[in-house]
Amino acid sequence: MTDPSSQEHSSDDEAVDAIVRAGPGGAIAVAGIATAIVVALWFAFYLFVFLPRSA
Known part of the structure; x- marks a missing residue:
């Protein structure tokens, strides 16, 4: 006899x-x-922070 929970587990797998x-x-x-x-x-960040500070 097959266990219904094992069939559900199989379909989940x-x-x-x-x-x-x-x-x-x-x-x-x-x-x-x-x-x-x-x-x-x-x-x-590079364009708007680093470049303006170096100019």
Whole structure:
């Protein structure tokens, strides 16, 4: 006799496997956006703080 909870666990495992197979696209997108924001802030700080002080 099969246990109903083991069938639910099996379907949960299949769902997790499908998510993992899809790849980390969202995480890569968030990391890319965060990196772009940091680089933009660095350039803005450089242009509006460092360059005016050196002139």
